[in-house]
Each structure stands twice: as structure tokens, then as C-alpha cells.
Amino acid sequence: MKHLLLTVGKPKQTYLAQGIDDYLARLKPYGGGSLVGVRPAKLGPKTPDESAKAEEGQRLLARLDQRDLVWALEIKGKAWSSLQWAKALEKARLSGRSRLVLVIGGALGLDPAVARRADQLVSFGPPTLAHELAALVAAEQLYRACTILAGLPYHRA
Template structure:
């Protein structure tokens, strides 16, 4: 199985990098894991609605350029569907069983995802209504992907 994260922006914080690297190493037992960073669009602090849409559209084009037709895409969205860890694990297992071996997770920039990216997604996932920094979301997501594999392997990690 191939797991890919497409994320907007660079990860600068050393402690996030270390945490993500640890889970990426653990994931090598279960899948090929990659992170693809696309540049964030530089924008001033206060933007009009039109400028916000333009920023999301440009970032969205960069994201869509990194997605292949065969990939099953999850977009991370506040209004996406919440799942328990067990439900998420079962979903990943079923996708693999039914021929979806390329899973891609998309984390947008500070303004969110473009409508085009949300439309391309096969599933929309939420980790609750909290707003989290996208750097932290990478760490949370990679841990949950690892947890899903551990649940599916019957490991006590999840307890």
C-alpha cells in the first residue's frame, strides 16, 4: 500500500519533524509513506474574499498536480466526516481489500482547501471542529494512519 500526504507549506518546527519522522519510520512495516509539500501562496494578513479564493485556487492547482487518477483521496476539512480510530482503520482495510492501494491525504494551507480539491476528494475527513495548525495536523494524521495499521494488525498499541 502507498500512503501519501500532500500538504501546503514547509514544516519548520524541529519537534514536528522529529515526531513525523518517528511515525514515518514505524509505517515502513506496513506501507510506502511519502509527504509531498507544495508551496503556500504568499498573502497579506487581511484579504478580501476574492483574494482568499484566489490563494486557495492557486494552492489547489499545486495540490491537484500531485494527484494521480488512481489515487483514493481524503481531504482534511473541519466539515468532513468524523471517524473513530477503529472506523478509520476498518475503512483503510476495506479500501485495500477492494483495490485502492494508493491513498492520498490532503492538508490545505491556512485558508483551507479550494473547491476543486474538495470535489476531487473521494472522502472528507475531520478530526473535530477545532482549528489546528496544519503543521500539527500532519503529526496527528500520521499517528492516526499508524494507529489504523496497528489496529488492523491486532496490536495492543491502540489500548
């Protein structure tokens, strides 16, 4: 199964971009991983937040195929332990779909239309994370789930 991190924008901080790239490279033996960023909405004093989120949401939705399995990172989602990530990934692999897409909204959050398209809503818990940091955590958890399923010692419960 291929893995895609679909985000609003790309990481601006070098250390975050390097961390994401590192974990995506580690996914090569497990189907590979890539990062695609859509253009963020231009935010200004007269731009309503909801309209900016809707614009970003349309860009995200345009990158999805109807056959994709989509997990949206959303504060209202369910917080998974690493073992739950692994179980969900195992189920995803058995779904017959060829691509798992983890969608991460921008600075304003995720458009409701994207959340409705998602097969799962996943949260990293109550704290709000910067979307670039959320992408790094998502890449690491995806890699960790793969190593759990492969029985490798990366993860210690």
C-alpha cells in the same frame, strides 16, 4: 498500499517535522509513508484568500494521480474514531488502489476543488488545527489504524 501525506508547505517547527517523520517511518511495514509539500501561495494584503486557496489547490491536484484514493482533511468532513480510521483503511486496502493520499490544506484551508476530488472528507472534529499539527495527527492516526488492523497493542480502545 502506499501512504502519502500531501500538504501545503512542509512543517517549519522541528518537533512537528520529527513527529511526522517518526510516524511515517513506522509505516514501513504497512506499505510505507511519505510527506510531500507543495509551495504555499504568497499571502499579502492584496491577495484574496479564495485566489490563494485556488492556487494551492491547483498545486495539490497536480500531485494526484487519477488512480489515487484521496482523503481530504476538511473541517466539513466526518470525524472518525480511531476504529473508524482502521475500518476505512481496511476498505481502502481492498479497493485495488495502490496509494492512499491524505491531503491537508494550508493556513487558509482547503480549496473546494480539492474537496470535490476527494473520495472521503475527514475531520479531526470542531476545533481548527494548524495545518502542520493536522499533518502530525493524520500520520499518527494512519499508523494507529495500521496497528489496529494488525492486532498490535499500540491501540487500546
